Every structure is written in C-alpha cells, then in structure tokens.
Amino acid sequence: MLLQLSIRNFAIVQSLDIELQSGMTAITGETGAGKSIAIDALSLCLGDRAEASMVRKGADKAEITACFGLHNLPLAQQWLATQELQEDEPECVIRRVISAEGRSKAYINGAPVSLQQLKNLGQYLVSIHGQHAHQQLLKADVQRELLDSYANHPNLQQELTKRYQLLLDTRKQYQQLQDNQQHxxxxxxxxxxxxxxxxxxxxxxxxxxxxxxxxxxxxxxxxxxxxxxxxxxxxxxxxxxxxxxxxxxxxxxxxxxxxxxxxxxxxxxxxxxxxxxxxxxxxxxxxxxxxxxxxxxxxxxxxxxxxxxxxxxxxxxxxxxxxxxxxxxxxxxxxxxQQDDNQLEALAATLEQLRQDYLQAAETLSQSRQKAATKLADKVQREIRQMNMSQACFSIQVRFDSQLAISRHGQDVIEFMVATNPGQPADALEKVASGGELSRIGLAVQVIASTNHKVPTMIFDEVDTGISGPTASVVGQLLRKLGKDAQVMCVTHLPQVAACAHHQMLVTKFSDGKTTETHMIPLEQQQRIEELARLLAGDKLTDTALANARELLGL
Structure with missing residues (x-):
C-alpha cells in the first residue's frame, strides 16, 4: 500500500508531505483547491508523461517521492528482484524529478530507471480510476478489460497472447514468401x-x-x-x-x-x-x-x-x-x-494448425469470460438497484465469433447491456443509460471488478459525479466495503460518500495575490464534522448542518 507521498514544487504545491493509511480515505475540498493534484503527482511517479508546465513557477525542478509497503505483494517483490532493484526492507521508494525545461528522471530505490519500468511496477501497486471513467465504459475495449479484471484469468490471457503472436509471426513469414513467389x-x-x-x-x-x-x-x-x-x-x-x-x-x-x-x-x-x-x-x-x-x-x-x-x-x-x-x-x-517452395506448402499447413490452436485458446478464454460475465452482471445489478435504479436489469453479453479477425484479446464480442425501466428491452449502455445512470453503473462495475485485483491501492477521482442523495450513501458504503481489503482513496464532493470513509483529508488553497499554494491535512473527528457540515450546507455552519454531519458519521 501507499505509505507516504512527498511533493515539492509541483503545479501550485510548494511542499506537501502526506502520510496515508489502510482502509478508505476521502479527499475533500472546495472546487479548484487542487483535490486531484496528489493523484496527478502519484500518476507521474507511476510513469505518466511529464511536462515543463508541471513545475511550480519560479522553481528549477519538481520532485515527487512515493513510498510503498510491499507486505503481501509477491508480484511487486518478484518484479523488483528480477530487475535487481529490491532493497532489504519490504518497502519501495519511487522518485520522479522534472526540470523546468521539461526533462525528467525516474528512480526506484535510488537506482535510475526508464518510464516503462515505472509503468511495469506501477501495475502491481496502484489502480487509478479517473473522472471520465464512466464515459470510457462505453468503449468495447474498456468493457473487455473490466470483465477480464474481474475474471482474473491472466494465465488464459497470456496463453492466448503467446499463440496469437506465434500465429502472427508465422503468417508474416508465409506472406513474405508468397509475395516473393513470382520473383x-x-x-x-x-x-x-x-x-x-x-x-x-x-x-x-x-x-x-x-x-x-x-x-x-x-x-x-x-x-x-x-x-x-x-x-x-x-x-x-x-x-x-x-x-x-x-x-x-x-x-x-x-x-x-x-x-x-x-x-x-x-x-x-x-x-x-x-x-x-x-x-x-x-x-x-x-x-x-x-x-x-x-x-x-x-x-x-x-x-x-x-x-x-x-x-x-x-x-x-x-x-x-x-x-x-x-x-x-x-x-x-x-x-x-526449391526449399522455399516446399516451405511455403509446409507453412500453409502450419498456419492452419496454429489458427486452430489460437481458436482453441480463444474459446477457452471466452468460456471463462462467460462464467465471469454472469457473476459480474448479477453483482452489478444488485448494487445499481440500491442506487435508485430499483427496476434496472444489467447483463453482459459475451459472444464468441471464430470469423472475426484474429486479435491478441480473443474472438469475443463483449457488450454491457442494461434495461433501466420495466418492460424495456435490454440494449447497449450508450443507447439506454443517462449520464447519472451511467455514472452509477460505471462505479459499480469498477468497484466490483476491482475486488479480484491484486493491486493494494485503488484511487477514485470524482467517480461519483452525477450521483446524489440516497444513492451517494450506497456508493460510499460500496467504497468503504472495498476499503476493508484494500487501500482506497476517493476524491469526492459528496458528504454522504466522505462520511463513509475511515479517514478524511482536506485540501485547501491559499493565495497572497502573488503566489498560490495548496495544502492537504488529515482531519480529526471534530474537523470531519465541520467539513461534512460545510459540504452539506455551504460555508455557514449551522447547528442543523453539524447535526446532520454527526448523523452521517454515525455519532
């Protein structure tokens, strides 16, 4: 899990040190205060592209350091050992430095590394769900990735990828021989x-x-x-x-x-x-x-x-x-x-066999997806029915088609289907779901699909946009439930969601007319009550708002 995040001269942050804990942490603050800056900084540590504009004005460089605990993370430890980057302590420190000219350097446990290495390690440490994740849900490849994430069958995916690559290489060799046959x-x-x-x-x-x-x-x-x-x-x-x-x-x-x-x-x-x-x-x-x-x-x-x-x-x-x-x-x-001519005939026979092997692997993966699709759809349907979509029917169609062009992802046509009203036939998400409905469905799918993930830290950046009222409480409980087994950070503007968190942090912005700074502080119980009351009623803290805040916290 993420233990500590230190930020220096990044965007409007001059200096920020954050200690993080397990469970669910809500991050709140006024609009424009920079609630997502910590997530942007962490994304840089995990290999995102750096730009000169990210360096605070007047500074010669920006520096972000993230410290992760590696307990019960065998995949991350194995990757570090393979790259000869492992330390004696079960921790990992990632540092990213961006110069004012836009040049960037990256380090893992003090050793210089490439951005690709950061990304390879990052997949074992953090999963970030951005503000536009719901719109991304309309894309076929995102739906496939979410289903595969829930199905948790990397061995089947790797086997398919291996057979796909072998088929592709052999087909290329055959095509080259065939193209040169006349010559x-x-x-x-x-x-x-x-x-x-x-x-x-x-x-x-x-x-x-x-x-x-x-x-x-x-x-x-x-x-x-x-x-x-x-x-x-x-x-x-x-x-x-x-x-x-x-x-x-x-x-x-x-x-x-x-x-x-x-x-x-x-x-x-x-x-x-x-x-x-x-x-x-x-x-x-x-x-x-x-x-x-x-x-x-x-x-x-x-x-x-x-x-x-x-x-x-x-x-x-x-x-x-x-x-x-x-x-x-x-x-x-x-x-x-003469051997090439003979090889062309032999390759034609080999190609057909490799195609059958590929289709067999693709069909095995498809069967696993179909089983997972039924389970995932049932869970998503139960969750969204608690989010003010009581009559909604959600399903996931997985159709195997051997006639499709070969792909490293298989031969499946995967489609998320929903019917939001009784008697309405199920149809594709983009044809049926409104913006608010899509937000609820998307959040439910992301959270449930993440339950089978081995990534210890999950970040949700304002994924509750378009949700309010009782539905927000359900979303908060869903994220809190996820936080029992993983570290969950959620940037939110909803008091109902923030109240469900085990911990809460407040982001504030200060300006003296010349410079602007952003701060992030952990809130004690009384501070949480006041912050939730502000989210409920605005800047003026009334007794009613404070009482509602205490009620949300279950006090």
Missing part, C-alpha cells in the same frame, strides 16, 4: 538452366589451374621435346664431347697438379660437386624426355575443355579460376529456392 519462380527457372549447364561441364575445384598448366605444356610439347633431347645430348650423351666428360677431364688434370699446389683442392671439390649435379640433372632430364609425349588427341581434349571453361566464365562474368565456386553458389541458391 522466386523466375529466378528459379533461370538458375535451373544455369546450374544444369554448369552441372554438365562439372568443373572441379582447382581444375582450371591444372588445365591451364597442361594446356601450356601440350601447346609447346614439340619444342620441349626437341630442346630437352638436345640438352641431354650436350650434357651427357654426345660421344665426342659433352659437359659431363669435360668436367671430369678438368678434375683429372687438376688432381695431378694438386700435389704441387694445395690451393687447387677447393676448386677440385667444387668441380666434383658440379660433376655430381650435372650427372643427376642429366638422369632427370632423360626421365623427363621418356615421359614427355606429343599426344594430339590429348591436346584436343585439353584445348576443348580449356576453351569451354573460358567461354562459361565470360558468359557468367566471372574469372575462370572462380568458375567452380560460382557453380557451387548457384547450386546452393537453386536448392534454397
């Missing part, structure tokens, strides 16, 4: 021809480089053979004179002279090594000549394949060395396109 088919046909052509040629990895080498060798095979044979003859095979015999003769002559001059020794050693090298080179050259063959048929084969590789490379605008990789990439793309 893919044209591309697939082109690739089919290209891949088939390259498959027939079937070049292997590194083959072109080998073809190029062999093509050069075969193209010059005759000259290679002739020059190799001549070289072998000169090195080794010539009878009259060859390189090997010349070197050997030199070694023999110098060896005879070595005894006369030792400096010839290293020269002889070098010639001996040269002799060995020439001999080995001659043997390898002979092997090369034996293996070298002039094969016109092989030349034709290599020439044809080499030329075809060059032709395909030019055709596909790639380097001939990259023809193999290009072939593989086209084949992979072609395979992927």
């Amino acid at each position: 893919r088919e044209a591309r697939r046909q082109l690739l089919e021809y290209q891949v088939q052509e390259l498959d027939e040629f079937a070049i292997e990895d590194g083959e072109f480089e080998q073809l190029e080498i062999e093509h050069k060798r075969l193209s010059h095979s005759q000259s290679l053979l002739e020059q190799s044979q001549l070289s072998f003859h000169q090195l080794y095979d010539a009878d009259d004179i060859n390189a090997l015999s010349i070197i050997q003769h030199a070694i023999d002559r110098l060896s005879e002279l070595q005894a006369h001059d030792a400096s010839l020794t290293p020269i002889i050693e070098l010639l001996s090594e040269a002799n060995i090298q020439v001999d080995e080179a001659s043997q390898q050259l002979r092997d090369y000549i034996d293996d070298l063959e002039v094969d016109p048929f092989r030349m034709q084969q290599v020439e044809a394949r080499f030329s075809r590789a060059m032709e395909l490379a030019r055709k596909h605008q790639v380097m001939p060395e990259g023809l193999y990789e290009y072939h593989q990439s086209l084949a992979q793309e072609f395979s992927q396109l």
Whole structure:
C-alpha cells in the first residue's frame, strides 16, 4: 500500500508531505483547491508523461517521492528482484524529478530507471480510476478489460497472447514468401538452366589451374621435346664431347697438379660437386624426355575443355579460376529456392494448425469470460438497484465469433447491456443509460471488478459525479466495503460518500495575490464534522448542518 507521498514544487504545491493509511480515505475540498493534484503527482511517479508546465513557477525542478509497503505483494517483490532493484526492507521508494525545461528522471530505490519500468511496477501497486471513467465504459475495449479484471484469468490471457503472436509471426513469414513467389519462380527457372549447364561441364575445384598448366605444356610439347633431347645430348650423351666428360677431364688434370699446389683442392671439390649435379640433372632430364609425349588427341581434349571453361566464365562474368565456386553458389541458391517452395506448402499447413490452436485458446478464454460475465452482471445489478435504479436489469453479453479477425484479446464480442425501466428491452449502455445512470453503473462495475485485483491501492477521482442523495450513501458504503481489503482513496464532493470513509483529508488553497499554494491535512473527528457540515450546507455552519454531519458519521 501507499505509505507516504512527498511533493515539492509541483503545479501550485510548494511542499506537501502526506502520510496515508489502510482502509478508505476521502479527499475533500472546495472546487479548484487542487483535490486531484496528489493523484496527478502519484500518476507521474507511476510513469505518466511529464511536462515543463508541471513545475511550480519560479522553481528549477519538481520532485515527487512515493513510498510503498510491499507486505503481501509477491508480484511487486518478484518484479523488483528480477530487475535487481529490491532493497532489504519490504518497502519501495519511487522518485520522479522534472526540470523546468521539461526533462525528467525516474528512480526506484535510488537506482535510475526508464518510464516503462515505472509503468511495469506501477501495475502491481496502484489502480487509478479517473473522472471520465464512466464515459470510457462505453468503449468495447474498456468493457473487455473490466470483465477480464474481474475474471482474473491472466494465465488464459497470456496463453492466448503467446499463440496469437506465434500465429502472427508465422503468417508474416508465409506472406513474405508468397509475395516473393513470382520473383522466386523466375529466378528459379533461370538458375535451373544455369546450374544444369554448369552441372554438365562439372568443373572441379582447382581444375582450371591444372588445365591451364597442361594446356601450356601440350601447346609447346614439340619444342620441349626437341630442346630437352638436345640438352641431354650436350650434357651427357654426345660421344665426342659433352659437359659431363669435360668436367671430369678438368678434375683429372687438376688432381695431378694438386700435389704441387694445395690451393687447387677447393676448386677440385667444387668441380666434383658440379660433376655430381650435372650427372643427376642429366638422369632427370632423360626421365623427363621418356615421359614427355606429343599426344594430339590429348591436346584436343585439353584445348576443348580449356576453351569451354573460358567461354562459361565470360558468359557468367566471372574469372575462370572462380568458375567452380560460382557453380557451387548457384547450386546452393537453386536448392534454397526449391526449399522455399516446399516451405511455403509446409507453412500453409502450419498456419492452419496454429489458427486452430489460437481458436482453441480463444474459446477457452471466452468460456471463462462467460462464467465471469454472469457473476459480474448479477453483482452489478444488485448494487445499481440500491442506487435508485430499483427496476434496472444489467447483463453482459459475451459472444464468441471464430470469423472475426484474429486479435491478441480473443474472438469475443463483449457488450454491457442494461434495461433501466420495466418492460424495456435490454440494449447497449450508450443507447439506454443517462449520464447519472451511467455514472452509477460505471462505479459499480469498477468497484466490483476491482475486488479480484491484486493491486493494494485503488484511487477514485470524482467517480461519483452525477450521483446524489440516497444513492451517494450506497456508493460510499460500496467504497468503504472495498476499503476493508484494500487501500482506497476517493476524491469526492459528496458528504454522504466522505462520511463513509475511515479517514478524511482536506485540501485547501491559499493565495497572497502573488503566489498560490495548496495544502492537504488529515482531519480529526471534530474537523470531519465541520467539513461534512460545510459540504452539506455551504460555508455557514449551522447547528442543523453539524447535526446532520454527526448523523452521517454515525455519532
């Protein structure tokens, strides 16, 4: 529950510190005194949009701090723990600072946070029902939210949302594939021809480089053979004179002279090594000549394949060395396109199954809503019949329609129906209920729908507008009953409602002609009597008004 609210330089508030208690608290004051300022400030703490105009004139910033007790609030504690914002004490302090330029900062337990984090935490702490909540009740989505709030089936809603999102994502994927199908088919046909052509040629990895080498060798095979044979003859095979015999003769002559001059020794050693090298080179050259063959048929084969590789490379605008990789990439793309076509068929079947799963979840949620609708309608009808609508009949229609466009909220058409007079057929709220009747119905629905909420603090900002007399007493008792299990704050101008509260606070406004300030003070019993008398009779406190005030308080 909300324990304390501190406001600094917000709107016409210079400084305000409010201690709050459990049960029902009524907030009263003259029109224009600023009864809703505390609620506006608290709304900022819970993530509402900040504006520069909210900062008190002359101040450099506005600051609002709210302290909440977290006893018996496992969802709020769990959220704080998940966000690593939990303190040792079972309390939570939220602070919002707005600069005069309109910039805003937010903190939870001293740590800076985003506005979205404030909103996420706020849903576990406070529920605010504004002045125009009754008009909002005419909207279909608000009616659905109120019914879901009373039904208290978040697991069913989450399951439906999960299936809806999965269906939506799969449908988007299917639509993208389908939209590109014509382009893919044209591309697939082109690739089919290209891949088939390259498959027939079937070049292997590194083959072109080998073809190029062999093509050069075969193209010059005759000259290679002739020059190799001549070289072998000169090195080794010539009878009259060859390189090997010349070197050997030199070694023999110098060896005879070595005894006369030792400096010839290293020269002889070098010639001996040269002799060995020439001999080995001659043997390898002979092997090369034996293996070298002039094969016109092989030349034709290599020439044809080499030329075809060059032709395909030019055709596909790639380097001939990259023809193999290009072939593989086209084949992979072609395979992927075929898989996409198969995937399109598979996705169509998956979509239908996901739609059936979604409809099943939507129908389960609808059944839960229908059960809750009957109970909620009975309770609302009992309450409004005590609010000077004794003949009213209230019902909630929940109609499941599988033909509706899919929605994360299900396939239900939900409508609040009312008949205010005997014999009158029930019809939609906006067609039947007057402003005052709508106020009573709206308040009853909000209060009863809130009973299943796990939110510990509920605020009603002048939701009793359009209600007076005995009906106001019933509204007050309804809010007091709600305050037995939750913290309820109600901004009201009705003494009958204020008298039902466990506590009462008075909002006053003071102006010295230059500046204006708003104050909020808790009232003791005698002060409550005087404030209720003022609400009953105006500024002049008569004995009759005071007596009526005591009677309202049950004194």
